[in-house]
Amino acid sequence: MITFDKIKEAHKNLQGVAQVTPMTKAPILSEDSGSDIYLKKENLQLTGSFKLRGAYNRIANLSQEKRDKGVVAASAGNHAQGLAFAAKQFNCEATIFMPEATPLTKVSGVMSHGANVVLTGENFDEAYAAAMKFREEKNCEFIHPFADDDVIAGQGTVAIEILEKIPDLKQIIVPIGGGGLISGIAIAAKAINPDIKIIGVVSSGATAMKESYKSQMPLDSKSVRTIADGIAVKNVNPKLLNIIIDYVDHIVEVTDNEIANAILFLLEKHKLVVEGAGAVATAAIMHDKIEMDDTKVCALVSGGNIDVTMLAQIIEKGLVKSNRKMNLMVTLMDKPGSLTHLSEIFRDCGANIVQIDYDRDSIKLDFGEALITIALETKGDEHQKQIREKLKQNGYKFKQI
Template identity: 85%
Template sequence: MITLNDVKEAKKNLENVANNTPITKAPILSETFRSEIYLKKDNLQLTGSFKLRGAFNRIAKLSVEKKEKGVVAASAGNHAQGLAFAAKYFDIEATIFMPEATPLTKVSGVKSYGANVVLVGENFDEAKEAAYKFAEENDCEFIHPFADDDVIAGQGTIALEILEEIKDLKQIIVPIGGGGLISGIAIAAKSINPDIKIIGVVASGAAAMKESYRSQMPIDSSSVRTIADGIAVRDVTPKLLDIIIDYVDDIVEVSDNEIANAILFLLEKHKLVVEGAGAVATAAIMHEKVEIEDSKVCAIVSGGNIDVTMLAQIIEKGLVKSNRKMNLIIKLIDKPGSLTRLTEIFKECSANIVQIDYDRDSIKLEFGEAQITIALETKGEEHQKLIREKLKQNGYRFKQI
């Protein structure tokens, strides 16, 4: 059984290696929900994620003989980077198995620390099976990303840092994938203050731990699909479920749209680059999945290794959703001056054109027609309403997309 002393020992192992990451108040969330809401920013940790803590603690406790044989792991990205960093620190060989769809930024991060990377499988669990086989065939130590006592103890050091800085804390809200992070935090926090509430958050597309928690027995998902790839875990580990049942007060879930909203919110309002898994605790607060009014709460921002392509998509959709970007398909008469007259309307409305496509060849068009697909920068719902009214007044047929 993992104890508070194990977590304190892990903290000593991490001294002069892992950052004691910042904890700052979230003013907009605090005002909105009439509470003191803090963010624990482990996206600013070395390697961009909390995973360094557990991986480093695990390798630090290996015998000299096992270190010489090297280590192997399976990971969707963050555990891989933490383990690769630790392996480089101790000058041992590391081989990491990652799902084929792992974002390039995470694969590149692992390779930058000198680890060997093998891309295999559609998800973490398939990569894990390949890693198990490799470890057995090569007689090297498999370092599990969450179902390992030393890894769990390392993740629990986050709770020590939070409780040292925030007095009278009522709740800690924690992302859940496999359950190692919340297990470590819950054990440490509840050992210090049994009254503190620990709330877990899963992605709707990877909700096996929530379903298992409700049923009090392991229930694996048939598949996982979520933008929060760091917590896209299909199977539930019975040992971790037992810890979570004993120490965690509730588990809630958030959708991919809610996660995307939180990523954009943290980027715009807090200047934080956060991956999907790192944003779920904030998403749970924003979308009122947890009761926090008149409370003192800390949300774990667990990682920041988001793929740039995914971030671009989230920003783009967020701009459209918040009425700061407007996409239109407009029919024109295909003759000189038609496009000029259309753009004059946008000029009158002070709408900036950021992209335009002119199509006169589609078989869906009548002869003499052209179709314009245009993207505009806009200033909110009223501004978009004005643009639509102007287009109607001038006889344009259009569709907003």
């Protein structure tokens, strides 16, 4: 059973190990919502996410005999790095099984803390099966990423830090994947202030916990698909569901587009690099999924370990969506001076060309034509309207993509 006393013990275990991450007011979110919105920045934790807390507390509570036998886990992300870091502190051998397709940056991050990495299987389930086989063979301790009392207690220490900073907080908004984080936070927060509301957020591509919460029984998803890979969990743990039913006030969902908007917002406005799972609480506030009325609210930014290629895609799509980038396909006469004339139109409109591709061989083109694919830096919707009008006035055939 997870009690507040266990969470307070975990808080003591983590003293001098886990950072007391910053919690600061978000002025733009606060102004837009009419509430005082604060961000708890666990993306700035030592390993880039809250997972360090639970992993360290779990190993801290092992006997020395069990530590000497080593620990094993299966993970493709933050749990792996948190466990590797924690094991290093206790001079405990850690073996992490990760899917073969795990990005090199994540593998390198785990290995940098001295853990053994075994790449196996096409997905998490296959890596998990290999880890369980290893546990049986080596008789070592398996550290589950969320369905473990000591891990949950460690994650609950986040709530203690939040309410020490702002005792009169009214709501805490928390991402939900497997449910370990929100379970620990909810137990601790309700013990400190029974009137506080705990709101969970899932991705619309991974709604198993939300559907289970609504039905009051475990309902697994057949598949998950979301950019928030840290909360892309298919199977619902019955014990964690019961805790969430007892302690969590409401669960909402956000789409991948809303998550991407939040990632870009946090990057631009708060200079925070945040992964998909870490942005869902902010996304829920930005897109009016949370009922707020002149209250104090904390959104948990749970992690920042985003793959740079994913971040690049999000930035690109965000710039297009906010009309700061314009992609065009323009048909030209394939003769000297045609491209110069086109570029002069963009120059006169004050649009900067950032990328250009010239195709004269496409079978879709008539003889004597060329197709230009061009990317422009623009200054909003009105600016893009001006560019389109100029192209029409000059007789260009074009398509915005």
